[in-house]
Amino acid sequence: MTNRTLAISCVVWTVAVAALMASSDEPIQPIPPARIANAAMVELGKKLFFDPRLSRSGFISCNSCHNLSLGGTDNLRTSIGHGWQEGPINSPTVLNASLNLAQFWDGRAKDLQEQAGGPIANPGEMASTHVLAVDVIASIPGYVDEFSRVFRTRDVTIERITESIAAFEETLVTPNSRFDQWLAGDATALSSQERAGYDVFKRTGCPMCHNGPAAGGTSFRRMGVVEPYQTASHAVGRVAVTGSEADRQSFKVPTLRNVELTYPYFHDGAVDTLGDAVDVMGRVQLGHRFTPDENASVVAFLRTLTGDMPSFALPRLPPSSDRTPRPTPFR
Amino acid sequence: MTNRTLAISCVVWTVAVAALMASSDEPIQPIPPARIANAAMVELGKKLFFDPRLSRSGFISCNSCHNLSLGGTDNLRTSIGHGWQEGPINSPTVLNASLNLAQFWDGRAKDLQEQAGGPIANPGEMASTHVLAVDVIASIPGYVDEFSRVFRTRDVTIERITESIAAFEETLVTPNSRFDQWLAGDATALSSQERAGYDVFKRTGCPMCHNGPAAGGTSFRRMGVVEPYQTASHAVGRVAVTGSEADRQSFKVPTLRNVELTYPYFHDGAVDTLGDAVDVMGRVQLGHRFTPDENASVVAFLRTLTGDMPSFALPRLPPSSDRTPRPTPFR
Secondary structure (H helix, E strand, O other), X not given: OOHHXXXXXXXXXXXXXXXXXXXXXXXEOOOOOOOOOXXXXXXHHHHHHOOHHHOOOOXXXXXXXXXXXXXXXXXXXXXXXXXXXEOOOOOOOOOOHHHOOOEOOOOXXXXXXXXXXXXXXXXXXXXXXXXXXXXXXXXXXXXXXXXHHHHOOOOOOHHXXXXXXXXXXOOOOOOOOHHHHHHOOOHHHOOHHHHHHHHHHHHOOHHHOOOEOOOOOOOEEEOOOOOOOOOOOOOOEOHHHHOOHHHEOEEEOOOOOOOOOOOOEOOOOOEOOHXXXXXXXXXXXXXXXOOHHHHXXXXXXXXXXXXXXXXXXXXXXXXXXXXXXXXXXOO | OOHXXXXXXXXXXXXXXXXXXXXXXXXXXXXXXXXXXOHHHHHHHXXXXXXXXXXXXXXXXXXXXXXXXXXXEOOOOOOEEHHHEEXXXXXXXXXXXXXXXXXXXXXXXXXHHHHHHHHHHOOOOOOOOHHHHHHHHHOOHHHHHHHHHHHOOOOOOXXXXXXXXXXXXXXXXXXXXXXXXXXXXXXXXXXXXXXXXHHHHHHOOHHHOOOOOOOOOOOEEXXXXXXXXXXXXXXXXXXXXXOOHHHEOEEEOOOOOOOOOOOOEOXXXXXXXXXXXXXXXXXXXXXXXXXXXXXXXXXXXXXXXOOOOOOOEOOOOOOOOOOOOOOOOOO
């Protein structure tokens, strides 16, 4: 890092901390800009995130279902896995995922590194194995050179693969939304409708769950508190992790950051529009029927949570070698 | 374009033309850098190229099978289409595709714009229709604004969609390979083995088909001239376009540019390594059995044809609106 870059980083960081202090009485806090501790590891992780060779088919990468051109999700109700299998649950966005208390809808992975290993070996998703994924990456000279630079060893392991992917994902934060500008003191950053929507959002109790820098990701909650949530989904929620019946239909509260980009909504992806999502949340979680004006203003507020998207050049992946195991999409 | 950018472009262009003249007696000619006539249209086309909403599933984009992280191809024997259908033929690279005399292996599209409309509506590929694709794009305000800027109308048509994609694809050239540096007069750009490989390449007749700036793409040739090419592929070749039996098993000669990235090889993708591809070409097309030394040197030469990859930020796609037709991957 050059002195100039360091100085700019310090200024950005100081401004972010100042904004955090200025807005300390609000339930939603600003997102600080990414702090990149190990740039070489982030670059390696970025390549791996985009590399479909981590899947058995050679066709599905992390970016397939957490598409960084589309707000870090696939905008499908449930995702498409190996062999066009229909996934059991809606892909959560990877944007700001580092701010979640745990990963996956049921929180079964404690952090991003643990999460990253899941889909690679899930037969319904990327359908590879950790052994095969390591064999593939270790057979690609360009990757081995990069592992050597990052880890001081040419030994490729699944832990180093997932650590690198997680390091990249930690950079995928979206600061500087209009709402964050308003939190930092710029009264002109929001329209009167948007400010009114935020007031409705707070007054009706939404921040009980949607709080913190990510406006979510801080707790698990039952879907259907006041009235049952009707769904065709077979997902059982956090009971799968805790074994406690009290956690049935309990899911991690999703972030509201960039929510205008991360449709369709809920763990089952059953709702296509923000207006419908606000309506359902009001009824089943809060026992509140939003008036059309309230609904429109909350939706307007939610659209102010779209921040600066991560910006980087499309990665170019090192070519396979003659000894790289070949993808087997059709057998 | 600023004066400075214009000046740089002129210098680059002049150098390229000088290189062309210096190397005019060689069968492979340098690739000139991209000339961008309409930057706004290129930007629009880039977004569309990456947009999976042009497919019925919302999952497959142009970039899925012509992956610009992977040399403009998918590195699969044949591609994966809607519903995980197994494609009939190997995806040709989109890199330098503007230099081809026609598009598709059988040349059934006269240019990139005509090509771009094919996969969108092909039931085995993106499985949308031109009507649906237009409905989707026309429902997305961010796209309509961009069409308005580029075409001076808010009327989205399939012709404007494919014209934009083609404008982007025309920028996907890969100049400045080590071989091009050598053509331009830098004697140190190639090793003695690589120069020897180029000599073998010329002496054994490869440039009869692999010639011009793309080292291919200038003609259709029968696969299996000297001895039959054994394949499990049902692709019939150019006879499908011309109706002439003489064109059975005749395919467009693929470019050799970036060939180290565009494995597996041939229209059926049956060959994984460059060494095997050179061996097969020698036997079935030229009646020549390359010695191991010859093979290794030709492969070394072929690896010098990797040029500068197009570099650009991963595009961010405008979000769907409440009225956007939703993807239907599973029905």
